[in-house]
Each structure stands twice: as C-alpha cells, then as structure tokens.
Amino acid sequence: xxxxxxxxxxxxxxxxxxxxxxxxxxxxxxxxxxxxxxxxxxxxxxxxxxxxxxxxxxxxxxxxxxxxxxxxxxxxxxxxxxxxxxxxxxxxxxxxxxxxxxxxxxxxxxxxxxxxxxxxxxxxxxxxxxxxxxxxxxxxxxxxxxxxxxxxxxxxxxxxxxxxxxxxxxxxxxxxxxxxxxxxxxxxxxxxxxxxxxxxxxxxxxxxxxxxxxxxxxxxxxxxxxxxxxxxxxxxxxxxxxxxxxxxxxxxxxxxxxxxxxxxxxxxxxxxxxxxxxxxxxxxxxxxxxxxxxxxxxxxxxxxxxxxxxxxxxxxxxxxxxxxxxxxxxxxxxxxxxxxxxxxxxxxxxxxxxxxxxxxxxxxxxxxxxxxxxxxxxxxxxxxxxxxxxxxxxxxxxxxxxxxxxxxxxxxxxxxxxxxxxxxxxxxxxxxxxxxxxxxxxxxxxxxxxxxxxxxxxxx
Amino acid sequence: xxxxxxxxxxxxxxxxxxxxxxxxxxxxxxxxxxxxxxxxxxxxxxxxxxxxxxxxxxxxxxxxxxxxxxxxxxxxxxxxxxxxxxxxxxxxxxxxxxxxxxxxxxxxxxxxxxxxxxxxxxxxxxxxxxxxxxxxxxxxxxxxxxxxxxxxxxxxxxxxxxxxxxxxxxxxxxxxxxxxxxxxxxxxxxxxxxxxxxxxxxxxxxxxxxxxxxxxxxxxxxxxxxxxxxxxxxxxxxxxxxxxxxxxxxxxxxxxxxxxxxxxxxxxxxxxxxxxxxxxxxxxxxxxxxxxxxxxxxxxxxxxxxxxxxxxxxxxxxxxxxxxxxxxxxxxxxxxxxxxxxxxxxxxxxxxxxxxxxxxxxxxxxxxxxxxxxxxxxxxxxxxxxxxxxxxxxxxxxxxxxxxxxxxxxxxxxxxxxxxxxxxxxxxxxxxxxxxxxxxxxxxxxxxxxxxxxxxxxxx
Numbered sequence: 001x002x003x004x005x006x007x008x009x010x011x012x013x014x015x016x017x018x019x020x021x022x023x024x025x026x027x028x029x030x031x032x033x034x035x036x037x038x039x040x041x042x043x044x045x046x047x048x049x050x051x052x053x054x055x056x057x058x059x060x061x062x063x064x065x066x067x068x069x070x071x072x073x074x075x076x077x078x079x080x081x082x083x084x085x086x087x088x089x090x091x092x093x094x095x096x097x098x099x100x101x102x103x104x105x106x107x108x109x110x111x112x113x114x115x116x117x118x119x120x121x122x123x124x125x126x127x128x129x130x131x132x133x134x135x136x137x138x139x140x141x142x143x144x145x146x147x148x149x150x151x152x153x154x155x156x157x158x159x160x161x162x163x164x165x166x167x168x169x170x171x172x173x174x175x176x177x178x179x180x181x182x183x184x185x186x187x188x189x190x191x192x193x194x195x196x197x198x199x200x201x202x203x204x205x206x207x208x209x210x211x212x213x214x215x216x217x218x219x220x221x222x223x224x225x226x227x228x229x230x231x232x233x234x235x236x237x238x239x240x241x242x243x244x245x246x247x248x249x250x251x252x253x254x255x256x257x258x259x260x261x262x263x264x265x266x267x268x269x270x271x272x273x274x275x276x277x278x279x280x281x282x283x284x285x286x287x288x289x290x291x292x293x294x295x296x297x298x299x300x301x302x303x304x305x306x307x308x309x310x311x312x313x314x315x316x317x318x319x320x321x322x323x324x325x326x327x328x329x330x331x332x333x334x335x336x337x338x339x340x341x342x343x344x345x346x347x348x349x350x351x352x353x354x355x356x357x358x359x360x361x362x363x364x365x366x367x368x369x370x371x372x373x374x375x376x377x378x379x380x381x382x383x384x385x386x387x388x389x390x391x392x393x394x395x396x397x398x399x400x401x402x403x404x405x406x407x408x409x410x411x412x413x414x415x416x417x418x419x420x421x422x423x424x425x426x427x428x429x430x431x432x433x434x435x436x437x438x439x440x441x442x443x444x445x446x447x448x449x450x451x452x453x454x455x456x457x458x459x460x
Numbered sequence: 461x462x463x464x465x466x467x468x469x470x471x472x473x474x475x476x477x478x479x480x481x482x483x484x485x486x487x488x489x490x491x492x493x494x495x496x497x498x499x500x501x502x503x504x505x506x507x508x509x510x511x512x513x514x515x516x517x518x519x520x521x522x523x524x525x526x527x528x529x530x531x532x533x534x535x536x537x538x539x540x541x542x543x544x545x546x547x548x549x550x551x552x553x554x555x556x557x558x559x560x561x562x563x564x565x566x567x568x569x570x571x572x573x574x575x576x577x578x579x580x581x582x583x584x585x586x587x588x589x590x591x592x593x594x595x596x597x598x599x600x601x602x603x604x605x606x607x608x609x610x611x612x613x614x615x616x617x618x619x620x621x622x623x624x625x626x627x628x629x630x631x632x633x634x635x636x637x638x639x640x641x642x643x644x645x646x647x648x649x650x651x652x653x654x655x656x657x658x659x660x661x662x663x664x665x666x667x668x669x670x671x672x673x674x675x676x677x678x679x680x681x682x683x684x685x686x687x688x689x690x691x692x693x694x695x696x697x698x699x700x701x702x703x704x705x706x707x708x709x710x711x712x713x714x715x716x717x718x719x720x721x722x723x724x725x726x727x728x729x730x731x732x733x734x735x736x737x738x739x740x741x742x743x744x745x746x747x748x749x750x751x752x753x754x755x756x757x758x759x760x761x762x763x764x765x766x767x768x769x770x771x772x773x774x775x776x777x778x779x780x781x782x783x784x785x786x787x788x789x790x791x792x793x794x795x796x797x798x799x800x801x802x803x804x805x806x807x808x809x810x811x812x813x814x815x816x817x818x819x820x821x822x823x824x825x826x827x828x829x830x831x832x833x834x835x836x837x838x839x840x841x842x843x844x845x846x847x848x849x850x851x852x853x854x855x856x857x858x859x860x861x862x863x864x865x866x867x868x869x870x871x872x873x874x875x876x877x878x879x880x881x882x883x884x885x886x887x888x889x890x891x892x893x894x895x896x897x898x899x900x901x902x903x904x905x906x907x908x909x910x911x912x913x914x915x916x917x918x919x920x
Binding site: 010011012014016017083084085095113114115117154157158176177180181183184185186379382383384385386387388423425426428429431432435 | 470471472474476477543544545555573574575577614617618636637640641643644645646839842843844845846847848883885886888889891892895
C-alpha cells in the first residue's frame with residue numbers, strides 16, 4: 001500500500017535543534033472574529049491588564065490580551081529548556097496503517113517524551129520564566145489528573161521558583177505517584193479542598209465529605225496567589241497565553257510535514273480546555289483563516305464532558321468559587337463535574353475562548369466519544385505502535401482510527417495528522433478497570449445539562 | 461566553560477534511521493580469554509546446543525555458544541521494530557555540567573524513551589522474533605522490578621506470541637501498574653511462587669509466607685517452558701545472547717560520538733546481570749581488546765548486591781531451584797537475596813560470564829554505591845536534566861557525578877559517557893521513601909556473604 005513517496009518518509013521525523021521554532025504563533029491575529037474578552041465577575045466590565053495584575057504575571061497578561069501580534073519571540077532561556085525534550089518527533093504510523101489495512105496515511109505528533117509525560121511542559125516553562133523575570137517568589141496552580149502540576153513543578157525547579165499545587169483530593173489519594181513526582185521536583189502539593197484557604201474552608205463546611213473538583217482547586221490556588229506577597233497564579237489550559245505557548249507543537253508539526261513534502265487533509269486533537277488542540281492546529285488554522293489552505297480540523301472530547309458538542313456558547317465562570325473572570329466559551333456550566341467513572345483529564349466544564357469562537361464560526365468540527373471506545377483504541381494503538389497512550393490522547397486516536405477506517409471503505413488516500421499528547425504510565429488504574437470489564441460509559445442527560453445551564457450567570 | 465567544539469555539539473544527538481546498526485557486535489570474538497562455558501548442573505559437563513534446546517530457542521542457542529563470530533546481522537523484522545524507538549538519543553548533559561561546575565564533558569545514552577521504560581526491549585524483540593521464526597507458540601520468563609516483563613510483553617504482542625510472566629510476588633503486589641501494562645500487551649502475569657509449577661508448590665510448602673525471589677521465578681518459568689509443548693524460556697540479562705542484542709546501545713553511542721568527533725575517556729554503566737553495561741561498552745571494549753584505543757570502563761552496582769566488588773568468581777547456579785545450567789561468574793551465591801529495603805532492580809546474585817571474565821582480566825573496574833547516595837544523584841539529575849531516572853540507572857548517574865566532581869578538583873576536561881537505561885515512573889514508592897527520609901542503606905556483612913558462599917556447588 002506504500003507509495004513511492006512513502007519510501008522516503010521515515011517512521012520518525014526529528015527536526016534539528018536549529019529548526020526549533022524561534023517564535024510562538026498567535027492565531028488570534030488572523031481571526032476576523034476575535035475571542036470575546038474576559039469580564040469582571042461582579043461588574044461584567046471588560047478586564048484590563050491592571051485588573052488582572054494581582055492574579056497573573058505581567059508579561060503573560062500582555063500575551064493574554066493581545067489579539068493582534070502574530071508572532072512572539074521565544075526567549076532564549078525557554079529555547080534552552082525546550083532543547084531538553086524538543087523538537088518532539090512526528091511519527092508516521094506505519095504499523096497502525098498496516099493493522100487497519102487503510103489507504104490513509106497517518107501521522108502523529110508525540111509530546112509524551114518528557115518526564116511530565118505530556119505537552120503541558122511547553123507552557124509551564126514559559127509561565128515559570130515570566131514569573132521569575134518579574135522577580136516573583138513563587139506560583140500557585142491546581143491540578144487534576146496531575147500532568148499540569150508535574151510540568152509546572154519541573155519548570156519551577158528549573159528556575160528556582162516556589163511551586164504550590166492544589167491537587168483535586170480524589171486524584172491526590174488515587175495518584176500518589178503523580179504527587180511523588182511533583183515532590184521530586186520540590187513542589188508543595190496540597191489536597192483540595194483544604195483548610196489553607198477561606199474558600200476551601202467554606203467548601204469543606206458545606207460539603208464535609210467532598211473529594212474536590214478542578215473548579216474548586218482553581219479557586220483555592222487563585223486565593224492563595226492573591227493573598228501571598230510575591231506570588232501569582234498560573235493555569236495550564238483554556239487561556240489564550242497557553243494556546244500561544246502550545247503553538248510550538250503545531251509549528252514543529254507543520255515544519256516537519258513541509259520538510260517531508262506532505263500536505264495534511266485532516267487534523268485531529270483531543271480537547272479538554274483546549275491547550276493541546278489549540279497549539280496543534282494553530283498554524284494550520286492560520287492558513288485556513290488567511291485562505292491559503294484548507295483542512296478538516298476535528299476536536300475530540302469525552303462524551304461525559306461534551307462542552308463543544310452539547311454545551312452553550314455563553315459567558316460563564318472559570319471556577320466553582322466564582323472568583324475568576326467570566327469567559328465567553330462553550331460551557332457545561334461552572335458546576336458541571338463529569339461522573340466519577342470518568343477516567344483521566346479532559347474534565348473542565350468549558351473550552352478555550354479562542355477555540356470556542358473558531359468552532360462557532362464553523363472553522364472546525366467537534367465529536368464526542370464514549371470512554372470504553374477510547375480505551376479500545378488506546379489498547380489497539382499501544383499494541384502496534386508501542387506507545388502506551390494517556391486516556392486524554394486516546395480520544396484523538398479513536399477518531400483518527402475511525403477516519404482511517406472510513407478511508408478504507410471509500411479508498412481515499414487521505415493524510416491524517418493527530419496529536420498524541422502524552423503517555424498513560426500514571427493511568428494504569430483506568431486501564432485496569434478497562435481490562436477487568438469494569439469501565440462504564442457515562443453520557444449526561446439533557447435534564448442534567450439543563451440544570452447546570454440554569455446556573456450560568458445572567459448577562460445584561 | 462564551553463570550548464569551541466562544544467558550540468557545535470547539540471544537546472541531543474539523534475542518528476538517522478538509516479544509521480541504525482545493521483549488525484550486533486559480539487565482544488567475545490575479540491576476547492583472548494573467552495567466558496567459561498555453561499555446565500550441566502548434575503554432571504558438570506559442558507552444555508552443548510542440543511542440551512540447551514529444550515529450554516532456549518535454537519537460533520538464540522547458536523548466538524549463546526558462538527565465541528568467534530564478531531558480527532551478527534540484525535534481521536529486517538527486528539530493524540523495523542527498532543525504528544519505533546531507536547536510534548535513541550545521545551545527550552550532552554550541559555545542564556548537569558553547569559550545575560556541577562565541572563570541566564568534564566558528560567554524555568549519556570538514554571534508553572528510556574519507549575513504553576517498557578528501559579533498554580530491555582532491545583533484546584526482548586530479538587528473542588520474540590527468533591521464537592516466532594522457530595514456529596513456537598509462546599515464551600515464559602520471570603520479572604522482578606517489571607521492566608523485562610513489560611518489554612517482553614510488548615515484543616510478544618508485536619509477533620503475536622503467548623507471553624507468560626512469573627513476577628516476583630512482592631513486586632506483583634507492590635507494582636500493580638507494571639502488571640497492568642503487561643496485561644495491556646496481552647501477557648499473562650502470575651505472582652511467583654505459584655501453585656502452577658512443581659517447584660512453586662515445593663517452595664510454597666517449605667516457606668508458606670514467602671514473597672518470592674528472582675531466582676525462584678526463574679525456576680518456575682523454566683519448568684513451565686520445558687513442560688509445555690511449543691514453549692521456550694527467555695531471559696532478559698546475564699546471557700551472552702542478551703549482551704549481543706544490547707550491543708546496539710554501544711554501537712549507536714560510538715557512532716554518535718564519532719559523528720560529533722568526540723573521544724570518550726570514561727564509560728560508566730549500572731550493572732545487575734550485565735545486560736545494559738555489556739551492551740553499552742561492547743564496541744569500546746572491542747577497541748580496547750584489539751589495542752586500538754583505551755578507555756576507563758566502570759561497572760556500578762548496589763552496595764546491597766555487590767557481585768563484582770565482593771562476590772566470588774566461581775561456577776554457580778543461575779537460579780534458586782538449581783534447575784538451570786551452572787555459569788562461571790562473579791556471584792554472591794544462588795541463595796543471596798538483597799535486603800527488603802533494596803529498591804529497584806540490580807538484584808541478581810550473579811554477573812554475566814562475559815563481563816565477569818573481562819573484570820577478572822582487569823579490563824574494567826567496578827564500584828558499589830549505597831542506595832541513599834544513588835537517590836540523591838537521581839533527584840539532582842532529575843531537577844537539572846528533566847528526566848526522572850530509574851533507580852537502576854541512577855547508579856551510573858551517581859558515579860558519573862562523582863567522576864565529574866573529581867575533574868572539578870583536578871581541572872581535567874575528561875569526557876564521561878554513561879548509560880541512562882530507563883525512567884523511574886513505576887518506582888515512585890522508592891522515591892517516596894527517599895523523600896520521607898525512610899530509605900536505609902543495607903550493606904551485607906562478610907559473615908552473611910560467607911554463609912552464602914558456602915552453598916556454592918562443589919566443582920571437581
């Protein structure tokens with residue numbers, strides 16, 4: 001099934017260190033309809049840089065609010081760190097293609113070859129750098145599955161910054177190894193909700209047995225940052241600045257494809273808050289926005305947390321405690337928490353404002369997939385391609401396989417590119433459930449979603 | 461501290477796929493004093509191919525017994541699989557050098573970028589290939605820390621072979637995630653000792669509460685293989701054939717160094733059974749044996765299991781059950797088990813016959829290091845180089861740091877190359893102990909060792 005061209009395409013393509021992107025690309029610069037601005041949760045006024053300064057680092061706020069600058073130079077200190085694990089490989093899935101007997105050409109960009117086990121490090125090191133440059137003492141954050149917390153711990157250790165992580169209690173208890181990796185990098189990890197913050201105490205008083213949620217951990221981390229001198233809060237997804245840093249994924253992917261002389265037809269990424277998807281697609285979306293090329297771009301989300309496919313495009317709180325700014329996004333409501341049998345990440349109630357706007361403008365598609373189908377794809381992939389994928393990443397694998405099987409039916413030789421965001425070494429509890437036949441799918445009912453939508457803030 | 465030459469040396473050097481070694485190198489061909497042959501445990505006669513055939517695959521026996529052929533072609537099916545994760549990077553430890561403020565140049569060959577998390581896959585895929593080629597139905601093996609079992613599971617899944625793993629019971633219980641990765645690749649995993657084998661039943665009857673040992677799991681795996689039609693036994697270290705397959709590590713390392721124009725002064729590897737060390741050093745040792753170049757070669761072993769530094773060079777059983785052939789090696793006695801507080805692998809009582817002979821001939825050095833010092837080095841390394849190392853690999857890191865610090869004192873600009881065999885994602889229980897100050901060092905007394913030596917088989 002291999003063509004002449006295929007013979008010249010290696011299994012793995014590594015760019016040289018000298019080919020590392022020197023700038024991040026800001027897709028907002030090419031968007032006609034810009035993402036909606038953040039609003040003050042009390043007054044509903046547009047948040048300005050000075051309003052955000054108590055929470056975020058100054059330079060990151062500039063990146064957050066800048067919808068016009070197309071390229072931001074990557075500081076050399078960050079480029080040095082990137083060299084530890086970047087350029088990441090673009091892999092031609094020859095073994096998967098053979099297994100599927102598909103005429104489709106499948107490529108994946110693998111971001112798991114670093115100790116944090118995912119792409120999260122790309123933004124963590126940038127955020128730590130700007131915090132250090134501002135002379136801060138430390139940063140706070142939240143983590144659910146633990147990938148972001150691990151990445152930030154590594155980044156803070158590199159720049160000698162304090163790192164305070166609020167880890168959703170149920171993860172803290174079920175994933176002691178993730179916690180231990182963070183400790184290896186010197187981070188302080190607290191199960192959330194905790195008695196360390198006012199919001200934590202309030203939540204614990206109201207719900208003594210709660211196992212925590214991402215929204216609640218965000219509230220605690222923000223409170224801690226704003227109440228501790230020399231600290232700011234950092235976030236691993238959703239925000240514009242994060243998508244900017246993650247554009248390094250897409251820029252490398254595009255550079256490698258160009259080098260190979262390959263044009264993608266379909267680009268697929270998993271989507272929780274949007275950090276990976278937004279980064280992977282950015283240069284391709286840029287071409288699409290400028291009318292230079294066309295691509296099918298597909299966001300894949302869990303059926304148990306379907307913000308794009310079943311959410312409302314509306315202003316909502318970014319956190320449960322309702323202390324963060326309001327963002328306009330596809331949202332399931334700030335109180336929405338996926339059922340306890342949901343495995344892995346991709347559990348945030350909303351979606352990046354940038355991606356929400358692009359989706360609303362019809363520039364990308366979205367599909368949701370049930371988790372047993374995701375784990376089936378994960379296992380099939382692991383057995384032929386060797387890499388044990390994270391549950392999050394396996395959402396993209398599921399749809400890449402589905403699209404490749406469609407090509408098998410139609411005979412089309414499409415080129416599919418998907419993002420393999422990370423490895424599943426810390427997700428074996430979920431794999432075990434799957435192997436033992438104990439994994440269930442959860443799909444919220446319309447009634448449940450409507451109840452959650454009813455709590456969306458009333459806008460004038 | 462960087463010289464002009466350094467400016468041209470990237471942080472990571474990847475060979476092209478086309479530069480993958482096409483042959484394995486057999487260091488025995490260049491040894492004047494060949495490793496001693498395997499002996500029949502009952503008659504003490506030299507084992508011939510036909511004696512080994514019920515246990516091992518035919519082609520692997522040829523490799524095992526061949527002390528003369530310098531190069532063995534790597535079959536194309538194995539080369540295809542190697543492309544999934546090879547060539548592995550040779551990394552210049554710029555960040556570690558800066559942290560240590562040493563004039564030494566430090567390089568490490570990183571074998572952890574694959575799902576098995578270590579170099580073990582290099583031999584697993586070769587052994588699975590020859591088993592498949594022989595028309596076998598499946599293979600059996602033992603695993604302690606779990607790296608070898610995981611690697612073999614992946615390899616068997618690729619060639620559609622049954623894989624039966626006897627996992628030391630204490631590891632089976634303490635490392636459920638390792639077990640689960642093996643299941644993802646379709647392996648059947650049994651805690652050892654088990655009631656599935658005669659030797660297992662015997663051991664359980666004699667020691668009802670035993671948590672198992674590597675030597676005991678080997679006995680069970682061998683019994684299962686020899687009593688099941690269409691099965692053979694495979695082993696992940698110690699044997700000549702394994703060192704042959706692992707030579708791919710050293711060949712790539714040497715090719716990358718040659719490409720960079722760098723000559724190593726010191727080569728360091730951790731040593732348990734010798735699979736990584738033997739593979740890493742093989743082409744360098746070949747040059748040394750042929751008088752073409754000189755290198756300091758250092759084996760690093762745990763102070764709790766010091767076969768080279770405190771063992772006897774004698775014929776001993778390879779397993780506790782005394783069903784395997786006798787091998788002449790540096791050994792602590794076939795009953796020797798490191799204290800329960802010993803973390804990670806490198807717990808085999810003996811050392812590869814080939815390495816034992818090279819050590820006995822004064823061609824390499826050996827040092828033993830206590831585990832708290834090993835974990836200190838591991839954490840220091842993780843923080844600056846980003847990679848969370850396996851406890852086994854960290855033995856080499858410890859001595860590489862020590863040698864680099866000696867250079868700092870003397871001002872010598874030596875080039876140090878060490879093998880980073882794998883990642884520590886499944887070893888967080890040990891890291892936790894270390895962080896909590898609960899890790900202890902264990903160094904066997906002379907009396908303990910003498911008691912163990914007393915059980916060495918009497919040879920005529």
